[in-house]
Amino acid sequence: MNSVYLILVYIILCLGVSSQPITDSQYLFSIAVSRVQNLHLLAQRLFSNFESTLQTDDQHQLNKIFLQDFCNSDYIISPIDKHETQRSSVLKLLSISYRLVESWEFSSRSLTGGSALRNQISPRLSELKTGIQMLITANQDGAEMFPDSTALQLAPYGNFYQSLGDDELLRRNYELLACFKKDMHKVETYLTVAKCRFSPEMNCTL
Numbered sequence: 001m002n003s004v005y006l007i008l009v010y011i012i013l014c015l016g017v018s019s020q021p022i023t024d025s026q027y028l029f030s031i032a033v034s035r036v037q038n039l040h041l042l043a044q045r046l047f048s049n050f051e052s053t054l055q056t057d058d059q060h061q062l063n064k065i066f067l068q069d070f071c072n073s074d075y076i077i078s079p080i081d082k083h084e085t086q087r088s089s090v091l092k093l094l095s096i097s098y099r100l101v102e103s104w105e106f107s108s109r110s111l112t113g114g115s116a117l118r119n120q121i122s123p124r125l126s127e128l129k130t131g132i133q134m135l136i137t138a139n140q141d142g143a144e145m146f147p148d149s150t151a152l153q154l155a156p157y158g159n160f161y162q163s164l165g166d167d168e169l170l171r172r173n174y175e176l177l178a179c180f181k182k183d184m185h186k187v188e189t190y191l192t193v194a195k196c197r198f199s200p201e202m203n204c205t206l
Helices: 002-015 024-051 056-068 082-087 090-103 115-139 166-196
Strands: none
Touching: 024 115, 024 166, 056 166, 082 166, 090 115, 090 166, 115 166
């Protein structure tokens, strides 16, 4: 009898069952957070692979330029710091995340790096976008409506696809990878905070 009881306790702990029942939103959030964490890791690997091909001086110079520049997705209004992030509503965080993910659906195909990694990104972005859309629908109310996706299409770097010199192309490749990594980090943060609102037992401090 004792062994059966211990097995049941172990199963409950492994499943993470608590006094709070797991809702559909919590389940969807868990999947979405897992997917964006994977995308963020892919973005970091692509960026690191690209940086490893550069000379040290080129790395420093490109990093300086990037810090002075901005990503095209910066046009999407988002919280300016962790305090504003924590004060933002779940629907606002979801809507911003949706816009960020959608802005990369097309341009992610032009990311430099190993094709094995790059080919994983586009379908995973689509899956994440669908998941976020489901969460928005589940959390929508009359006060905040889901944004019109036709107004969200952003193509980072309008001249990226033009014929560029070697130096300019190097800079654009660096910026594209750095911005993708930056935006996936943003989405991961926003979805993690939003998920935390549905898990009272979690510490939501960033």
